[in-house]
Amino acid sequence: MKRLKTTPKQDGYRMPGEFEPQEGVYMLWPQRTDNWRNGAKPAQKVFVKVASTIAKYEKMTMLVNRDQYANARNMLPDNVRVIELSNNDSWARDTGATFVVNKKGEMRGIDWGFNAYGGFYDGIYFPWDFDECIGQKMSEIEEVDYYQIRDFVCEGGSFHVDGEGTCMVTEETLLSPGRNPDKSKKQIEKILKEYLNVEKVLWIPKGLYNDVDTNGHVDNICNFVKPGVVVLAWSDDKKDPQYKISREDYEYLSKVKDARGRKLEIHKLYCPSPQYITAEESGGIDYVEGTLPRNEGDRMAASYVNYLTGNGFVALPVFNDPMDEKAIETLQKLYPDRKIEPIYAREILLGGGNIHCITQQVPKHSNK
């Protein structure tokens, strides 16, 4: 397929909102033993659960390193397609292609730069050579041409779009010195506008408390339910550092307007109780130089906002926590036409992300 040097905006392609109709979802199979405990076996079971849930609603493809191919194929149900694809870790949201469509419904990919969330500044694993190529390889599998902009480091979880000209990011991530230190905020905004084909970028100040893996990805704190409507991770506990963060973001969001000139309708999505890594969990992880450790007692970046929106469903991480029910209730009201699919996801959280981080949707398109 063709590697394009123009931009989606120039060619009339835009990134659809996640809530728009989808063709399918991609995931990457977890296996690295310095991030996923006990040989990644507990995580693999949860990834199977997530993939199986999605496959009830749309096409599901699992991308797998060659040494785990047979195992993944054996663990996954028949309606999940399994394709070999080399990777360093399993964050399809962040390393996968971002897909854009034009008015005719034709699709193309975007192959961003990737440096494991901060490269030699504060990246969380090394090397990331295979992950750098996933956007390209996914586009080739999908038989679409793709925009290559590998000199701009950008994970898919660091932005959300409303499909109507608005993009949201966090300042924490996008301006982190580990991403694009040679570029100003203005230059970064210009690139986002060109590639996501948006007119307005909302710069939310902060990501979720202690979201050290990603430097505070937006997809763990805020999401578009639909154009003009967002959910924001929330806490009413003044002793929780999340309290101040959520209020600061709320204040920002309540003042801005989106690309269409709308004020945002903001819904609070209460966080689960603080979740900490246990000694047993920490003890199941291999020590590797250069990999972010998962220490006993570390507070994890647990949020219900890290859900995937799909055709007729919302795949929601839950934690066997008293707040689970409230999250389900809030989201069911916001998504009256979609089934809320709660999945016990502590194992994904232990790896540093959640359901949105491990999935990448392919919008409906007309290429084939």
Place this chain on the structure above:
Amino acid sequence: MKRLKTTPKQDGYRMPGEFEPQEGVYMLWPQRTDNWRNGAKPAQKVFVKVASTIAKYEKMTMLVNRDQYANARNMLPDNVRVIELSNNDSWARDTGATFVVNKKGEMRGIDWGFNAYGGFYDGIYFPWDFDECIGQKMSEIEEVDYYQIRDFVCEGGSFHVDGEGTCMVTEETLLSPGRNPDKSKKQIEKILKEYLNVEKVLWIPKGLYNDVDTNGHVDNICNFVKPGVVVLAWSDDKKDPQYKISREDYEYLSKVKDARGRKLEIHKLYCPSPQYITAEESGGIDYVEGTLPRNEGDRMAASYVNYLTGNGFVALPVFNDPMDEKAIETLQKLYPDRKIEPIYAREILLGGGNIHCITQQVPKHSNK
């Protein structure tokens, strides 16, 4: 996708003739330096030429090991799709899936056993672990369920079908002790009938002279132009060992009838002059224990029969040999509606096969 334990015959699926309409073609990228001289660079150029030719007529996918992905993507034209897939060598005909269709046009794959043309008996390289999985992985890429019969060793180049109930093989290959020594001729015939869904198996006695790589694959000596019509590799030179072989096969073919009760119309396709490996060519190959050597002076198994039939074309290996023109003329008469595309293919021959060996067609189907 689903791994099926029934058989295509049981489920009403048959392998179409290669001359029937196709969806596309798969190839595998050459790279092993113990088989392809000079770091496989000359072979890669010819594979690019073959892929580019096919891509003019139908969808073309190149499967590539991860360490050659970027190089293959750079060398191939934009209209070739490049997908990562681990392999030990580049014989897509022999290691790729065999695709079968039913009356509704639905497609499935067959994932045969593979042991590098004879395993520890007389296999030509070791290991073959990745090659064993290519049929499975191709089926998953194509999003089709597949029949797994890995306890039956069978390369795709060891059979041809007419799409109307007849299959042809050579005794040399199918009865070689390196394939299925635990099975009788009768048992092997039964498996072929079940999986290719044919009623009759034609057992041609011998393959091309000195075709040591494959123990005389049928696809180097005989092919169905259409049901009832075959081409047979031929020599009129009594001093050439090919002379006797071709006559023996001719005698067999002139006596048998196909599944529909037809006598076969046999066309002679004259071989090129004997082709020998030069000192320079042999000197460009790495020595590796367990790999079939390519020695100076070895006669190669050169044949024009090793062509690929596709939508509107025939991709024909030529050798800058005086016989090239005659082969083109013969085939143009037999395929009046297809363009004969001659490709200088000595580099593929040096690796032990030719254009048919490095390609695997996907029949037209209705799955997507």
